């Protein structure tokens with residue numbers, strides 16, 4: 592039996608028209624099953640995704656889709672935030688609906704969006720369903736507390752692949768970085784690659800966080816297609832793929848190595864398209880560069 596909580600659309604911010612939206616869903620404080628109320632506890636771990644049932648513009652029915660949460664349950668319980676992009680694939684269904692005016696109408700009329708929950712009968716509570724309960728190489732669930740704090744994370748995000756890392760940053764800042772300077776633990780470098788400045792997500796806040804916690808957080812936004820004359824961060828692709836006449840793919844990771852010269856102690860985390868994540872790993876492998884650990888998630 593699949594249980595759901597009906598969420599209210601609180602915020603719909605357009606990052607780039609028809610391309611990327613910032614979505615905020617508010618969970619109810621409890622759900623009712625056969626007349627029995629179950630308090631809804633938000634215990635989502637950073638780096639995991641929730642399952643919502645938005646409308647499919649192409650198929651004209653509700654669809655089940657996963658969205659990685661971009662904020663954290665530690666300081667925003669009950670508020671599920673994510674960034675959703677139009678995939679522009681021929682079969683694009685819900686991703687294109689999110690970019691349309693219809694979700695705005697739903698927000699105005701109070702139409703609700705179902706989010707899957709798990710019912711724990713022993714505790715008598717419901718929790719938000721997460722895509723994974725364990726840390727694996729192919730997901731980005733943050734390591735348990737006590738395991739992540741001594742790591743040097745290098746997180747490379749392509750487009751909306753920044754969402755899991757935004758959740759890490761919210762969590763790490765709340766749990767560690769906001770403590771006394773001497774007690775701060777965990778370091779994260781975020782390399783966020785997008786086409787142009789308008790597509791940068793949570794950019795101003797990230798700039799401020801990097802200024803506030805320079806010992807713990809480094810922010811490197813990268814623009815690949817266009818930039819203003821005063822753009823001071825890296826420009827162009829951080830990995831460059833060329834297909835040789837033999838058909839072999841050659842990957843140049845030199846621009847990435849200019850940003851992070853030494854990966855030997857880095858816990859590399861990747862999120863973005865299958866091709867980008869694969870190419871980056873191949874490019875490092877071709878140079879015999881072995882990070883301390885690698886985990887990647889693609890949608």
Ligand SMILES: Cc1cc2nc3c(=O)[nH]c(=O)nc-3n(C[C@H](O)[C@H](O)[C@H](O)COP(=O)(O)OP(=O)(O)OC[C@H]3O[C@@H](n4cnc5c(N)ncnc54)[C@H](O)[C@@H]3O)c2cc1C
Nearest residue numbers: 640656657658659674675676682683684685686722754890
């Ligand atoms: C763990 C995880 C986290 C994600 N996080 C985000 C996020 O933060 N932001 C974001 O924008 N996207 C995220 N996605 C991708 C998101 O879930 C959607 O796949 C994406 O938005 C495209 O949706 P779509 O309906 O337009 O197209 P698709 O999901 O590509 O679906 C188009 C069509 O393909 C078919 N189809 C798709 N999936 C299946 C399936 N499993 N079985 C059978 N048929 C299928 C259906 O016919 C469907 O109508 C995530 C996906 C996963 C798995």
